[in-house]
Amino acid sequence: MRYLPLTEADRRAMLATIGAPSVDALFRDVPQSARLTGPIAGLPAHKGELEVERIVGRMAARSVPVSSVPSFLGAGVYKHHVPASVDHLIQRGEFLTSYTPYQPEVSQGTLQVLFEFQTQVALLTGMEVANASMYDGSTACAEAVMMANRATRRIRAVLSGGLHPHYREVNETNARFVGFTLDARPADVDGTEDLAALVDDLTSCVVVQNPSVFGHVRDYSDLAQACHAKGALLVVVVTEVVSLGLLTPPGDMGADIVVAEGQGLGVGLNFGGPHVGLFATREKFVRQMPGRLCGETVDADGRRGFVLTLSTREQHIRREKATSNICTNSGLCALAFSIHLSLLGERGLMDLAALNHATAVGLAGRLAAVKGVAVLNRGFFNEFTVRLPKPAAGVVEDLASRGILAGVPASRLWPADPSVADLLLVCATETTTASDVDAFVEALTEVLA
Amino acid sequence: MSMNGQGRPTRPEAAPASDAATLTGNAGLVIEEALIFELDSPGAVGVDLPPVPATAQHLGGVKPRRSIGLPQLSEPTVVRHYTRLSQKNMAIDSAFYPLGSCTMKHNPRLNEKMARLPGFADVHPLQPVSTAQGSLDLVAELARWLNTLTGMPAVALSPGAGAHGEMCGMMAIRAAIEHREGKDSRRRRVLVPESAHGTNPATAAAIGFTVDPIPADATGRVDVAALEAKLGDDVAAIMLTNPNTCGLFERDIVHIAEMVHAAGGFFYCDGANFNAIVGRVRPADLGVDAMHINLHKTFSTPHGGGGPGAGPVVLSEALAPFAPRPFVVRDASGVRIVEHEGEAGSTGLSFGRMKAFHGQMGMFVRALTYMLSHGADGLWQVASDSVLNANYVLASLKDVMSAPFEGPCMHEALFDDRFLKGTGVSTLDFAKAMIDEGYHPMTMYFPLVVHGAMLIEPTETESKATLDGFVDTMRRLAQKAKAGEADWFAAAPRHTPRRRLDETLAARRPVLRWRPPETRAQAAE
Numbered sequence: 001m002r003y004l005p006l007t008e009a010d011r012r013a014m015l016a017t018i019g020a021p022s023v024d025a026l027f028r029d030v031p032q033s034a035r036l037t038g039p040i041a042g043l044p045a046h047k048g049e050l051e052v053e054r055i056v057g058r059m060a061a062r063s064v065p066v067s068s069v070p071s072f073l074g075a076g077v078y079k080h081h082v083p084a085s086v087d088h089l090i091q092r093g094e095f096l097t098s099y100t101p102y103q104p105e106v107s108q109g110t111l112q113v114l115f116e117f118q119t120q121v122a123l124l125t126g127m128e129v130a131n132a133s134m135y136d137g138s139t140a141c142a143e144a145v146m147m148a149n150r151a152t153r154r155i156r157a158v159l160s161g162g163l164h165p166h167y168r169e170v171n172e173t174n175a176r177f178v179g180f181t182l183d184a185r186p187a188d189v190d191g192t193e194d195l196a197a198l199v200d201d202l203t204s205c206v207v208v209q210n211p212s213v214f215g216h217v218r219d220y221s222d223l224a225q226a227c228h229a230k231g232a233l234l235v236v237v238v239t240e241v242v243s244l245g246l247l248t249p250p251g252d253m254g255a256d257i258v259v260a261e262g263q264g265l266g267v268g269l270n271f272g273g274p275h276v277g278l279f280a281t282r283e284k285f286v287r288q289m290p291g292r293l294c295g296e297t298v299d300a301d302g303r304r305g306f307v308l309t310l311s312t313r314e315q316h317i318r319r320e321k322a323t324s325n326i327c328t329n330s331g332l333c334a335l336a337f338s339i340h341l342s343l344l345g346e347r348g349l350m351d352l353a354a355l356n357h358a359t360a361v362g363l364a365g366r367l368a369a370v371k372g373v374a375v376l377n378r379g380f381f382n383e384f385t386v387r388l389p390k391p392a393a394g395v396v397e398d399l400a401s402r403g404i405l406a407g408v409p410a411s412r413l414w415p416a417d418p419s420v421a422d423l424l425l426v427c428a429t430e431t432t433t434a435s436d437v438d439a440f441v442e443a444l445t446e447v448l449a
Numbered sequence: 450m451s452m453n454g455q456g457r458p459t460r461p462e463a464a465p466a467s468d469a470a471t472l473t474g475n476a477g478l479v480i481e482e483a484l485i486f487e488l489d490s491p492g493a494v495g496v497d498l499p500p501v502p503a504t505a506q507h508l509g510g511v512k513p514r515r516s517i518g519l520p521q522l523s524e525p526t527v528v529r530h531y532t533r534l535s536q537k538n539m540a541i542d543s544a545f546y547p548l549g550s551c552t553m554k555h556n557p558r559l560n561e562k563m564a565r566l567p568g569f570a571d572v573h574p575l576q577p578v579s580t581a582q583g584s585l586d587l588v589a590e591l592a593r594w595l596n597t598l599t600g601m602p603a604v605a606l607s608p609g610a611g612a613h614g615e616m617c618g619m620m621a622i623r624a625a626i627e628h629r630e631g632k633d634s635r636r637r638r639v640l641v642p643e644s645a646h647g648t649n650p651a652t653a654a655a656i657g658f659t660v661d662p663i664p665a666d667a668t669g670r671v672d673v674a675a676l677e678a679k680l681g682d683d684v685a686a687i688m689l690t691n692p693n694t695c696g697l698f699e700r701d702i703v704h705i706a707e708m709v710h711a712a713g714g715f716f717y718c719d720g721a722n723f724n725a726i727v728g729r730v731r732p733a734d735l736g737v738d739a740m741h742i743n744l745h746k747t748f749s750t751p752h753g754g755g756g757p758g759a760g761p762v763v764l765s766e767a768l769a770p771f772a773p774r775p776f777v778v779r780d781a782s783g784v785r786i787v788e789h790e791g792e793a794g795s796t797g798l799s800f801g802r803m804k805a806f807h808g809q810m811g812m813f814v815r816a817l818t819y820m821l822s823h824g825a826d827g828l829w830q831v832a833s834d835s836v837l838n839a840n841y842v843l844a845s846l847k848d849v850m851s852a853p854f855e856g857p858c859m860h861e862a863l864f865d866d867r868f869l870k871g872t873g874v875s876t877l878d879f880a881k882a883m884i885d886e887g888y889h890p891m892t893m894y895f896p897l898v899v900h901g902a903m904l905i906e907p908t909e910t911e912s913k914a915t916l917d918g919f920v921d922t923m924r925r926l927a928q929k930a931k932a933g934e935a936d937w938f939a940a941a942p943r944h945t946p947r948r949r950l951d952e953t954l955a956a957r958r959p960v961l962r963w964r965p966p967e968t969r970a971q972a973a974e
Contacts, residue, residue: 001827003555005912006834014837014913018844018857023833026840026857027729029698034734039825042597046824049559056818059590060568062583066576073573076805083496085528087565090753093542094535097556099889100755105945106539106884110754113534116485119962123518129961135609135757138805166805173773173801177620177656191509217509248512261805271584272574272806273609274757286959292755297955300461300940303474305947309955315612315651316895317453320660325651327612332753339531342485343495345521350514354501361504379509400577408575415789430498 001046066269066405070436072363074383074427075213075408076137076164076239077272078264080352081431086266086339090332100292100328104307105299110331111306114294117338124244124341125258126251127280131291132308133334134277134326137261138170141207141237143279143290143324144257145171146178148205148233150323151288155180156202158195161188162212164239165413171207180204187414189385189423190376191216196226203232205257210236210250211243213413214425215377215384224254233257241265241278242429243381245353257281265344266336276333287313290324352430356382360428366441367426372448376423383427385410389448392424398447404440457894458877461949479946482533486963489520495527518965537946538754539889545915547842549861549892549904550646550694552724552746557822560749560815569814574806578785584810585784588777591817595742595761598828600733603769605762605776606808611721614741614760615652615688617773617803621739621764622686622715623656624771624800636685636713642671644695644896649688649719658685665898669695669854669863676705680712690719691735692726692859694896696839696904706736715739715768723747724835724908725860728828738765744809748816759812770796773803834909835860838916842905845920849927853899860908866901868927873935876901879926881949882941886922 006014011023020026027035039045047055066079073079090096094109101107101114114132121130134140145157157175159168159182168184175182185193191214195206206227211217224234236250238260250258263275281289287310295309315322344352360382368375372389388395392409399406410423428437453459474481506513522530539546546553564570568583578585588606595604605621608614619639626636639653642663650660661679666672670693687709691699699705706716718732718740724747726732732740744750744759752758764772775786778794786807787794823831836859843852843862851867866876880890880903892904907916930938942948 001823001830003557003822003910004827004830004834005910005915006837007913010913011834011837014841018837018840020840020857023837026836026859027698028857029700029859030726030730031700031703031735034703034730036729036731036829039829040597040728040731041825043594043825043828044821046827047821049822052559052818052821053563055821056563056587056814057566059583059587060563060566062586063568063572064576064580065567065571066573067567067571071573071576073576075575077573077575079571079573083524085524089528089531089535091561092532092535094538094540095531095754096561096751097541097553098538098754099546099548099551099553099752101538103539103880103884103890104950105881105942105947106889107537107754108946109534109536109538112482112484112537113531113754115961115963119484119486120519122962132755135613136805139609139613139803164805166802169802170804173620173803176801177623179657217511219511244514245517246513247508248514249517252514268570269573270570271572271581271810273804273809274759274811275806276757286961293959293961295955296960297951299950300948303947305950307950307952307955309952309959309961312956314647316647318651319647320650320654322647322651322654325612325616325648325655326610327646327648328610328756328758330609330757331755332751333757335531335754339527341519342522342527342530343524344519345493345495346517346519347521348494348496348498349517349519351498351501352496355498357506357508358502358504361507362502364507377507377509379507379511381508397577397579400580405573405576405580412575412788415791 069403069405070439071405072407072426072428072440073405075425076261077269078240078427078429079269079431080242080264080429082266082268082340083343086336089339090336095335101308104305108305111294113335113338115296115306117334118294120338120341121278121280125280126249127258128283129286130278130280131289131293133329134279134291135330136273136275136277137239137259138167140259140277140279141167142170142174144235144259145205145207146174147257147288147290148235149180151285152204152231152233154202154204157182157204158198158206159184160195160208161185161193162191162214162216163207163209163237164213167237187417187420188212189214189420191218196223199226199230199232201230203230205233205235207235207237210238211240211381211383215380217247217379217381220253240381242353242356245349246357246381262337266340267333274330274333276330276337288323291326292329355430359430359432360384363428363437366437370441370445382429383425386424386426388422388424391421395447399443402443404443406440458875459952461951479536480533482530484963485530486520488522488526488530491521493521493523495522495524544887544889545911545919546889547891547905547907548889549906550721552906552908554749554908555910556749556751557819560818563818564811564814569810582783585777585786587817588813589779589784591813594820595763598727599763600731601763602766603764603772605764605772607773607804608741608760608762609804609809610756610758611741611743611760612648612652614762615648616656617762618717618739618741619652619656620800621768621771622717625768626685628798635683638683639685640676640679640687642689644693644898645688645690646694646719646721653688669697670699671705673701673705677708680708682713684712684714686715686717688717688719690721692722695854696858696861696863697854698859702735721746722860725832727832728825729832738768744812744816749819750812750815757809759809770798771800773801774799775807831909838907838909838911841916842907842920846923849924861904861906863899864903865899869930872930874930874938876903878938879930882926882938884942885944888919888922
């Protein structure tokens, strides 16, 4: 077995040192009834690299990669071009095969990356501080609601109907088990819901998504004021992080907590995971924050260095009194995000965002010209909603059979809501070509004819 | 000396400047590197984008932002920045990393290659299921391996890490109890050994259970009599790590499971230490109802400096109907994913969703690749060699260090700080001296039931030669400590990019982000 260095001679010598007759003897504390007598039945024997590559490669060949066809998929996960150096750098063994930086003297690489990542996230979101990342956007959102509950000592949260339904469901799971109340609003198809009237003295927070799951872009400054007037917090969710290169950041709108899915930069699609959750807030809430934090300090020689800090919030110190049970972050994905953002820089991110928006504006114009198709959005970033003259799920299947991934039918996310059956969420990014758009428009016209 | 509650020093003693100082602060291959923000070169770019078409913006009245504050850099500057940073990390690739409870084993690069196949990495979670059959096939195959290896009938794949898996298992338990006894069931007490990982009590408390600690007995295992006395009709579950955090197998595990079940409770097993028994012992045969599996430990998906992990949870027949959505089902038409109640294959009892989309697919590919490479015979050998290596370390060091419990151990060897008594050398000092010798320290000050704990987990991917070198170094360090060289230990490490860092300062005056120099000056005024 190529990954196991011990030889039979080693094993014999080691057993002699230990004074045990066999390896089996080392398992003597396991009840006899539970000890297998040989390799487990029903699984194959070990294989060489070539064989494994063939088996796994055959599976991979049975899925359609989005880059191989015109794709307009979004709805929380976005296809962007990732520079080659990102994947090269994150595969350096010193990043890939190290653990959480608990020994700071031999982890300054990871720690400096996290400190830079926290700064980048704070700048992007327009907030004061950010943590070292969470599992993904949805779990970051759930942690934000629980943090708002702690900070306000209230237990009723309002969820916008523009919030991604998966994010809503994760919150519903938490609400049931942790014990708080959610006022989850119905799907906000046209982006006009008014949540200010729902905020009262019992509300811990209002959670909105910008752009919304239907693609609507709004200014939430008034809602922030309405929340603050009642002592509630405004949580803003961003599932398409590239939008922060173009839109007024949530911090400038008065958000108290901003959470985002960072997958769009550096990470890729990965069929839904791993991704990377971003979490930012105001300085005054730092000690209420979940997750890891990296801070600047000095070493014994007085030189600048970095450590994990404020760990008195965390489970390994606080146990049942911790702010969250989270132990890991999404370190390597945060690194990928950070490298991609460093390559883009100020100008690059703003240009990339403008390019996404312009491409989507072009696509929306072309789709609106197809007979029977209506674009529902007034304002959007790189994703918008169209109403089709028949159920979107069937149209998507038809187009898939023609080699086009046309977007996400709203029924995939709201299967029990017939009012959204004809809606299709459509996204365009810098990866969308003019010929992709032509192919989509042509095929859609045929399918709807 | 500034210390925390476990007696762990958190602030370095003043230390003499190194006599090997260079003019630049660089030290040969290890080069000082500024923050990325300090490398800002306005006008530089690291990507070349096509021109933006001139179209009117459709932003619905939201103003476009004017600036962000990000630095601008070329690609060579960025590549060098991250390469230099990487060189300040110790990693499995470069050093022995016996971090107890973390299973820092070799990360095969084949796994990385497979995870990057476009048929996995470049597939969107919401594309039509008919176009994602290969991805779903892989998920179903991983599930089959996990079910077979654990003997458990079901597996929930969506949890993003071990602690998330714990939450999944405990939510399933609460859902099952509420289904059986109603929402007002008074089963809210969860028994957690004092030696447990901090995540166990944090998880139980986070989802509305009360935590009741169980003491350890003199052999480092659960005190069965104390446990029995705590059982009752308000007990929801026991959360037990097995092998436990002292590196020992809970001999009475089957009896404990029977007692808990007889009292109407469930058995949650923390699977962090599954590496010791994978392929040799099936958790189902121990009476387990739910167990998370850290794919980043046992199945070698890389730790990545702190994630991403993956924490699938295997479930017993009693808990399976309550598994979170989504999950995959295989039928005549292929593999489907059940995302909502009411779809074919749903139970109507699922406790809900834990995470957007379908789980840590990238980690699933790596883990299955690892399993296929090892096969049933290789996994048997994994457990065997990991236990052999740990016992070899225990046997080779117990005369110069102090082991609190009798062996044999499982896949990790636990020592305490009695051998350092009177030397003036703390567990932390000892660990920092190991760094200078080229070894990543073991886990320190955990488990909490042992004073000054040192938990060493070699894993099966270390050779006898590596272990012999390690043992020799540890013996010499122990002798040096006993010889009264406390100052030498207190000044360690000396050969690292940074020496001991001031954690007290970091916590007292948190600086959690970079700020431009002018705003720093303003903040100081």
